[in-house]
Amino acid sequence: MPRYNPAVIEPKWQKYWETHRTFATPRLPADSKLYVLDMFPYPSGDGLHVGHPEGYTATDIVCRYRRMKGTSVMHPMGWDAFGLPAEQHAKKTGTPPRATTEKNIANFRRQLKMLGFSYDWDRELATTDPDYFRWTQFIFLVLYDTWFDPAARKGRPIAELPIPGEVSGEGPDAVRAYQDDHRLAYQLEAPVNWCPALGTVLANEEVVGGLSERGNHPVVRIPLRQWMLRITSYADRLEQDLDSLDWPESIKSLQRNWIGRSEGAEVDFFIDDETSDDGRPSRERFTDWANERDETGFPRKAGPAVLRVYTTRPDTLFGATYMVIAPEHPFVRRLTQPDQAEAVEDYCEQSARKSDMDRTDLAKEKTGVFTGSYAINPVNGEAIPIWIADYVLISYGTGAIMAVPAHDTRDFEFARKFKIPIVAVVDPGRSELVNREDVLMGRQCSVEDGTAINSGLYNGLTTAEFKAKIAADLSKKGLGRKAVNYKLRDWLFSRQHFWGEPFPILHELDKSGKPTGRLRTVPVDQLPLDLPKEMKFDAAHDSPEPPLEKAPEDWLYVTLDRKRYKRETNTMPQWAGSCWYYLRFLDPKNGAALVDPAVEKAWMPVDLYVGGAEHAVLHLLYARFWHKVLFDRGYVSTDEPFQKLVNQGMILGEMEFTGYRDAAGRWVGADRIGDAADGGLIDKTSGQPITPVKIEPDAVEKRGEAFVLAAEPSVRIDSRAYKMSKSRGNVVNPDQVVADFGADSLRLYEMFMGPLEAVKPWSMDGVSGVHGFLNRVWRMIVDERAEEIVLNDAVQDIEPEDEPNRVLHKTIKAVTDDLEQMAFNTAIARMMEFTNYFLKQDARPRAAMEKLVLLLSPFAPHMAEELWSLLGHDKTLAFEPWPEYDEAAVRDDVVEVPVQIQGKLRAKILVPADADRDALVAAAKANDRIAELLAGKKIVKEIVVPGRMVNFVVK
RNA sequence: GCCGGAGUGGCGGAAUGGCAGACGCGCUGGACUCAAAAUCCAGUGGGCUUCGGUCCAUGAGGGUUCAAGUCCCUCCUCCGGUACCA
Structure with missing residues (x-):
């Protein structure tokens, strides 16, 4: 077998690594440590596609390189194995999801092993392993047991939550309710995306434009009891701590955007708590209220007498000509005057029926209805009408706004349509963006900063000055206060699926079997709580209730301390398992803790995390959130999990x-x-x-x-x-590529395509190109014509001459530098140049060949191991020291330097590499062509960059 | 609309402000072969050329600089994300 035959050598070395446990990682790092993590895959039935090995190869190269540099490397792999497809397969075929999942995992494992990645397979885990989700459930209980202390800005045990006197006075049930109100995990009636066609409830991210992401079926929103996680409590820290992370700026900005922090003010508008015939609050009562507020200050909760709004532009308060509340706002009924009742009811019903898509579709055309009531603007005492419109969202801010049509585009559109007055209160001054006259006349909307007008005592202030002053004034009078808001919503954490982690929660039942509303957690020592083994799978459900409602009774009902309980039947979303897997990899078999603190401290944080940009927001935000809670509660030692993040580009x-x-x-x-x-x-x-x-x-x-x-x-x-997609028929199957070219060629091509982060098109010709390179490396070292694998005659035990030595050391330097920057494509190019050079040499110093094999080994480990053993070594090269380069050997004796006149290249001269300014100028002038061009000209300036270039500026 | 990212040969791509196009693919010609594949050698951005050169060229236009793919301004196109968040 003299020819390069990956089909033989690749399985051979994979077997070697496996039997020698070459990549088993010690429990604790020896000296310096590196934790390199791939985003673990969802093991789909389709198997690996060529996008997976892109990131995996990159991390594998880093790991193999750093092992050779003497670092202890943690490089694990596992499976994000819960997921809807296995459940839907079960509905279709009756095959239990676990069986499908295990089969798919086996296929993925086979494929990954075929690519020769240096994972420590002893640490393999799946989120579906009861031994794993035991701790996912445990972490849920930690979340359930935690409240966020805004003063300390951290999560604390619920037992430490201070209970206000008026609550404790109401008895234990009130205390319990108060605690439940503060837990990081809480229950809520929340609308779910019920898809009748799929017979399942979908996550928000599974709904695109009102249709299911899979299959494009219509989705309707209906309310259901849900588990929520209070991620919004951590919004501030999640945003601020991004600064400390070595992540791509684009991903950080995506997360900042998602969190969507904004600063503004909350302001109370008086609406009166007694109704009047004309819908207008009484003047006297407004004055009384204002006086009272002056003494009591701004209350934490808005009472029934006021409509509280959130605004980022308190400087435009004088321009508020109406108010809007969301159709779901609790005051809708109260504020509706009898003659408006029918119109309001119709409108609210309509908007409740609207799916997200309808709301988006109608985004251009604003709709709304007048309530018949008025609110009093606290800054000028004017009564302004209160409208209901679905362009105001109940889920953001207070669900109510003050509308300033002159300075908000949405309010402007609405005011135009419903003929509401538009009063300019910000003079934009001279602006290229808007016509000042039109703005002042209320004919055009301007959101720019400017100078206050029509604002009483505040006239003349700049927008920034106004904001600061009005916030202080409102606060002093108890009418408003500074406020911060986030676009980020609490995390809807339950799914109405079977194939997910069950919640370790029990609902207490009364004698008649109805839930009392009291909860009990499953004791930690009884975890894991596994899914029922015996389950029938219906093709589809006709209602959105969770499939576990149909679980066997002996699973569903529990008696503890002589009380009867029903298990929680929602399950956790797929994100749950992937929120903390990086911790379990460090200590995957620990039966006493989710991770041994000593082990955690030694290996965390993840030093390099590589995965697709599709997880830029959700997965990475959720995982950071959990990590911070675990940090607050003392389970981990770092406040961020992933120090450096790299997104591989799509193939x-x-x-x-x-x-x-x-x-x-x-x-x-x-x-x-x-x-x-x-x-x-x-x-x-x-x-x-x-x-x-x-x-x-x-x-x-x-x-x-x-x-x-x-x-x-x-x-x-x-x-x-x-x-790549099945429907387009352009999917490349790694199995086929490996069969045709070998794993090393696939790995090498994926890295040679271009920068890791870039989106790049696949090319089979490109694979065959790098395959050709590997063939050339093989022939450079192996005698192809011999019957046995023997060294090429050209490989000799000789000292390299100057030039080959320089090529070698330049290659070592370039490849090393490129690896440090994860510039794998150029590293490969440098090894190609080396090979092109040495193939032309009749004598190839054995030492140089060995160095190249080491340089190549992180990229094409199978071939490198084979060549290494052929070069006379009897153990793996995985821990051979990484080649060092000799600075002196890298330096050229003579360099070619361009000579420019007026910045245009006119000649090239050969000079000693260390030639100084004068020598370079002299050499340049001595050049025939330059001399000719300079003749008769006056040299104004001589620019010399030693070793780089010479430029004459002439007149 | 807003926020990111990117535009360089036929293609993927390379270039600390200092020789644009490294490396690979493809293509052309040649060697080997009865032939083909494989392999090897040479060439390969465009125009003009007296074959010495020379002009043009990194999405478009302007600017800074002795020197710009790289820095600054304006604009165009494509890709990704997001969308009534007050």
């Missing part, structure tokens, strides 16, 4: 050319194609429907900026690579 399918034809089969240029309303394509000029046609690459040529049909150059063609 697209091969480049495709697409032409377009109309119904008659005539070609239509790509520049004329537009999207039709029904999702199809149309000819923008004629409106005719268009069919896309795939074009073979040889039928295409480039004309100027665009691609055209070679046979018909007037027809423009689209050229782009598409996301």
Whole structure:
């Protein structure tokens, strides 16, 4: 077998690593440590696609490199194995989800092992293992047992929650309710996305534009008892602590955006708690109220006499010409005057029926209805009408706003439509964005900062000054206060699925079997709480209640201390298991704790976390949230889990050319194609429907900026690579690539395609290109013509001459530097250059070949091990010291330096590498061509960068 | 709309402000072969060229600089995220 044959050497070395436990990681790091983590995959039935090994190869290279540098490396792999597909498969076929899951895991494991990753497989775990989710349940109980202390800005045990006197006076049930109100895990009637067609409830992220992400079925919102996690308590810390992380700025900004912190003020508008016939609060009572507020200050909870709003622009208070409350606002009924009752009821019912999609669809056209009531603006005592409109969301701020149409685009649209007065209170001054006259006249909306007008004593202040002053004034008078709001909502943590972690929660039942509302947690020593083994799976449910409602009675009902309980039947979302798996990897078999604190302290935080950008927000935010709670409660030693994050770019399918034809089969240029309303394509000029046609690459040529049909150059063609998908048929299967080229070629190609973070199209020709490189490395060292694997005659025990030595050391330096920066594509290019050079040499110093094999080993470990053993070594190279380069050997004796005149390249000269300014100028002037061009000119300036370039500026 | 990211040969891509296009693919020509594959050698951004060169060229336009793919301003296109968050 003299030829490079990955089909033989790859399994051979995989077996070697496995039997020698080469990559088993010690319990504690020896000296320096590195924790490198891949986002573990969901083991789908489709198996691995080529996107997975991209990140996995990158981390594997880093790990193998750092092991050779003497670092203790933690590099585990596991399975994010709960998930809806296995459950839906069960509904279709009756196969239990666990069986499907185990089968899929086995396939994924086989595929990953086939790629030669240096995971410590002893640490493998799946989120579906009872031994694992035992601790997921445990962490839920920690969340349940924690309240957030705003003063200390941290989570504390619920037992430490101070109970106000008036609550404790009401008895134990009131105390319990008060505690439940403060727990990080709490229950809520919340609308769920019920999809009748799928017979299941979907998570918000599974609903796209009002339709299910899978299958595009309609989704309706109905209320259901849910578990929520109070992630909003941690919003501030989640935002601020981003600063300390070595993450891509784009991901940080995505998270900041998602958290959506805004600063403003809460202001109370008087509405009176007694109704009047005309819907207007009484003047006297307003004055009394204001006087009272002046003494008592701003209360924590808004009473019934006021409508509390949140605004980021308290400086526009004088411009508030109406108020809006959300249709779900608790005051809707109260504020509705009898003659408006019917209209209000209709409107609220309508908007309740609207799905998210409808609300989005109608985003352009504002709707609303007048309540008939008025509120009094605290700054000027004016009564302004209160409207109901669904452009105000109940879930943000206080669910009510003061509307300032002159300075808010949404309010402006609404005011225009309903003919509400528009009063400008900010003079934008001279602005390019708006017409000042129009703004002052209320004909145009301006959200810019400026100078206050129409604002009484505040006139003339800048927006910033005004904001500061009014906040202080309102606060002094007890009418308002500074406030911070977040777009982030609490996390809806329950799912109406079978295949997820059961909650360790029991609902107490009364004698008649009805829930009393009292909860009890499953004792920690009784965890894990496994799913019922015997379950029938219906094809679909006809109601959104959780499947576990149909669990066997002996699972569902529990008697403890002579009380009867029913188990919680919701299960946890898939995110739960992935929120803390990085901790369990450190101590996967620990039966006494989720992780041994000594082990946790030694290995955490994760030093490098690599995964797809699709998890930029949810997974990474949820995991950080849990981690902070665990940190507050003393289970972990760091306040952030993932120090450095890298997102690998998506791998697209091969480049495709697409032409377009109309119904008659005539070609239509790509520049004329537009999207039709029904999702199809149309000819923008004629409106005719268009069919896309795939074009073979040889039928295409480039004309100027665009691609055209070679046979018909007037027809423009689209050229782009598409996301891999089954429906498009452009999915590349790693099994096939490995069968055709070997794992080392696949790994190498994935890294050679381009920068890790970039989105890049796949190319089979590219795989074959790096395969050719590996063949050349093989031939550089192995005698291909021999019967046995023996060294190439050119490989000799000789001292390298100057030039080969320089090539070697430059390669070591370049590859090492590139690895430090995770610039794998250029590292590979440098090894290609090395190979191209040494293939031309008849004598190849054995030492140089050995160094190259070591450099190559993180990238193509199987071939490297094979060559290493051929070069006479009897153990794995995984722990051989990483080659060092000699600074002196890297330096060139003679360098070629460009000589420019007026910044234009005119000649190149060869000079000693250490030539100084004068020597360089002299050498440049001595050049025939330069001398000729300089003749008769006056040199104004000589710019010299030693070793780099010379530039003459002449007149 | 808003927030990110990106536009460099036929393609993937490379370039601490200092020789644009490293490396690979593809293509062209040649060697080997009866032939093909594989392999090897040479060439390969475009225009003009007396083959010495020379001009143009990193999405478009402007600017800073001796020097700009790289820095600044304006704009265009594509990709990703997000969307009534007051």
